[in-house]
Amino acid sequence: MRRVLILGGGTGGTLLANLLARRPFDVTVLSASDAHLFQPSLLYAALAGASPRLTRPERRLLSRRVRLVRDTAVRVDLRAKRVRTASGSVYESDALVVATGARAAPAQIPGLSETAARFGNYHSDVAAALRLRAALDAFRGGTIAVGQASPICVCPPSPAEGVFLIDRLLRRRGLREKTRLVFFTPYPRPYPAAAIDALVAPRLRALGVEVRTVFDVESVDPATGTIRSLEGDELRCDLPVIVPPFAGAAIEYEPADVLDEDRFLAADKATLRLKGVDDAYAIGDAAALPTSKAGVGAHLQAKVVAAELTGKPAAFDGRTHCPFDLGDGTGVFVTSSYSARAVPCRPRRLNLWMKKLMPRVYWLSLSGLLEPIFDAYFALTAPQAAPAPPAPAPPREPAAR
Numbered sequence: 001m002r003r004v005l006i007l008g009g010g011t012g013g014t015l016l017a018n019l020l021a022r023r024p025f026d027v028t029v030l031s032a033s034d035a036h037l038f039q040p041s042l043l044y045a046a047l048a049g050a051s052p053r054l055t056r057p058e059r060r061l062l063s064r065r066v067r068l069v070r071d072t073a074v075r076v077d078l079r080a081k082r083v084r085t086a087s088g089s090v091y092e093s094d095a096l097v098v099a100t101g102a103r104a105a106p107a108q109i110p111g112l113s114e115t116a117a118r119f120g121n122y123h124s125d126v127a128a129a130l131r132l133r134a135a136l137d138a139f140r141g142g143t144i145a146v147g148q149a150s151p152i153c154v155c156p157p158s159p160a161e162g163v164f165l166i167d168r169l170l171r172r173r174g175l176r177e178k179t180r181l182v183f184f185t186p187y188p189r190p191y192p193a194a195a196i197d198a199l200v201a202p203r204l205r206a207l208g209v210e211v212r213t214v215f216d217v218e219s220v221d222p223a224t225g226t227i228r229s230l231e232g233d234e235l236r237c238d239l240p241v242i243v244p245p246f247a248g249a250a251i252e253y254e255p256a257d258v259l260d261e262d263r264f265l266a267a268d269k270a271t272l273r274l275k276g277v278d279d280a281y282a283i284g285d286a287a288a289l290p291t292s293k294a295g296v297g298a299h300l301q302a303k304v305v306a307a308e309l310t311g312k313p314a315a316f317d318g319r320t321h322c323p324f325d326l327g328d329g330t331g332v333f334v335t336s337s338y339s340a341r342a343v344p345c346r347p348r349r350l351n352l353w354m355k356k357l358m359p360r361v362y363w364l365s366l367s368g369l370l371e372p373i374f375d376a377y378f379a380l381t382a383p384q385a386a387p388a389p390p391a392p393a394p395p396r397e398p399a400a401r
Contacts, residue, residue, distance in 0.1 A: 001026045007057045012284035012298030014366045019306040023065035032072040034058050041359050046122040046129040047165040061366050064351050074251040078277045085114035095279040100249035102154050102285035108245045109149055111220035118222055123243050136209030141178030142238035147251050149217040152187050154293045158325040159243050160200050164327025184212040193342035250252035266287035270315040272301055281305045291318040325357035331355050340383035
């Protein structure tokens with residue numbers, strides 16, 4: 001029986017393990033934590049008073065035919081398919097799948113770790129989300145600055161979602177007129193994709209949100225709330241709500257050149273095979289792919305690798321399908337693929353209802369039992385590929401004299 005070792009028990013790793021468990025594979029999931037977090041719900045735990053019970057035991061989410069090992073991978077020999085862990089154990093396999101996700105890395109920016117420890121955020125963990133909720137509960141007026149510290153962001157709509165939900169929270173508490181609300185971004189416009197920005201930018205203006213573009217965070221002073229940018233600008237606030245930078249897991253790889261500068265793994269964008277290595281793959285946020293880091297990507301990539309391991313041709317098309325809460329009771333889904341630019345659907349209450357239903361559906365979706373429904377839904381909502389540029393016109397014949 002072929003041995004498959006999956007590093008990481010997040011969305012992609014858990015679904016892949018359950019899909020392979022139905023076939024003749026010996027599947028092991030090696031996870032640093034036995035708690036599985038549904039990360040998108042941190043937004044609502046921090047900004048909308050939702051229940052902070054956002055985790056479930058990983059063991060309960062896996063098929064009984066899957067072996068779960070709680071340990072931390074520290075060194076991976078990709079060619080030998082050998083993994084050494086923090087406990088000193090060594091695991092070998094016939095096929096290796098890296099699904100270690102992306103970790104919040106506030107230490108990359110001076111002062112950001114201390115700022116997160118004081119004010120929290122809605123991207124790290126449940127404790128950080130509850131710290132932010134407490135900071136907002138104690139806020140009585142002043143300046144709130146919301147934005148992302150790095151272009152690498154898990155769930156691209158989330159920075160703008162944060163400012164929309166904070167605006168709504170302040171209005172409900174009668175504090176909006178007492179608050180200067182600022183949104184900052186490293187991009188030249190509020191949302192990096194032009195079609196989505198056409199929806200986001202006018203809403204920010206209508207809400208009276210001050211926007212700072214091309215604002216790359218260089219440092220944060222947690223004592224004064226001063227955020228400084230690489231461009232030389234400063235933003236002084238009473239409550240900084242900062243989406244931290246993200247990086248890949250702190251694992252040593254052989255060969256080392258499989259990692260990029262942010263510790264994400266170079267994988268073929270279609271097959272997800274690690275470049276230069278046989279029978280090794282990267283899925284989800286762990287992979288350096290030219291697409292968004294989002295749960296739906298990890299889900300679809302897990303299906304591609306499951307097919308590949310069973311000998312069926314498959315390819316990931318770069319599909320994204322990100323729900324976006326606009327803060328006014330409506331939502332959109334941002335869809336794209338390698339061949340289709342990011343576009344939103346029409347804002348509707350139904351879209352927001354579907355987003356808020358997802359935490360309930362998510363746990364069952366990891367079993368793989370809902371795949372026929374997901375297949376039909378993704379086929380129905382597939383983004384349209386951008387039209388090919390027109391062929392150049394043939395040169396005109398010189399007119400006869």
